[in-house]
Every structure is written in structure tokens, then in C-alpha cells.
Amino acid sequence: MTAAVKPLPPLRLSGNPLARRNALIDEREQQKCAKCGVTIWAGASRHHRKFRSRRGGDEVSNGLLMCGSGTTGCHGWAHMNPRAARELGFAVESHEDPTQVPVKHVLHGWVYLDDLGGVHQSPPPLELTVKSQRGAA
Numbered sequence: 001m002t003a004a005v006k007p008l009p010p011l012r013l014s015g016n017p018l019a020r021r022n023a024l025i026d027e028r029e030q031q032k033c034a035k036c037g038v039t040i041w042a043g044a045s046r047h048h049r050k051f052r053s054r055r056g057g058d059e060v061s062n063g064l065l066m067c068g069s070g071t072t073g074c075h076g077w078a079h080m081n082p083r084a085a086r087e088l089g090f091a092v093e094s095h096e097d098p099t100q101v102p103v104k105h106v107l108h109g110w111v112y113l114d115d116l117g118g119v120h121q122s123p124p125p126l127e128l129t130v131k132s133q134r135g136a137a
Contacts, residue, residue, distance in 0.1 A: 011057030011130060021060055022046055024117035029065040030107060035074040035090065037106040038067050047075045047090070049103065054094035059130045061113040062098040064090065064105075099129045 013021055025046055032039055034047075046063045047070075050056030067073035071080075078085040085091035089103030089110075100123050102110045114124035 007055075010052070010055050011059055013058040018058065021058055021063065024060045025063045025065050028060075028113070028117045028119065032065070032107060033067040033074050034064040034103070034105050034107075035066060035077070035088075040065060040067055043067075045069050045075050047078055049090060049098050049101070050092040050094065050096065051079075054092075056092070056098075057130075059098065060115045060117055061124075061129065062092070064103070099124055 031041060033044065044065055044067055047066045048056040048058075049062050049064060056062050066075040066078065068075040068077075070076060078090045082091050086093070089101055092098050092101050099112060099114060102112050104110050105119070108119045111119040111121065112123050113119060114128035115130045116128050118124065118128060
């Protein structure tokens, strides 16, 4: 009998690494809310597509710049309307990899997100994901 493989803990960033991650997200979004397109210079937040309560981490592919907070604006909409958010890729199930779930992005249309701040028409290659760097299959 083989033991079950324990999943890696969610990626949690702070300080400079978190600031770099946020900058990649903001650049990809061109300082606009990923859902409604309003220009954001202050008062926005980065939404976790796979909610932190679902073991979502701080990977760039899991983050979207959205207006409002977790209770207001488009960010609040994603949390208050999980079914609709899921249909548009703004929410990801706990068993899913955000790099493998497309999102209907206001600027880019239906795209897949990588962990370097890029967008793709199909799932990104493994080398553009944090999983390749963390040793997960």
C-alpha cells in the first residue's frame, strides 16, 4: 500500500515578493479592473480566483486586479455570486489549478493566466507556472 501524496501548502507571499506579484498582476490588467474595466490607481484589491478558504495561494495566475474589496465592487461581486463568478472564471474550485481555468477578462477576452503575468489562448506551458518551480507534478 502506498501512502497518499500530501499536497503542497498554498503559496503565501509577503513583503517584496508580494509587491512583485501585485506589480505583475497590475501590469497584466493595465491598472484596470479585470471584470468591469474601470481604471484603478488606488482603492483596489487583488482577488484570489481560488479563494484562500479553498487553499488558494498567492500565485500570479490566481490573482486578478478588481475594483472594490472582498465585499464591495467587482471583488465583492465575485464573493457574493460564486456560481456566476465560476462561470466566468473569476472563481476556481478547490480541486482546480488556476492556470488551467480560463477567465473572461475585460481586456483580453477568454484567456488562461500564467505565473509570470502573461495571458494565453490555451493553458500555459508548465515552465510558466509556479508548480514547475515548486516541484509539483
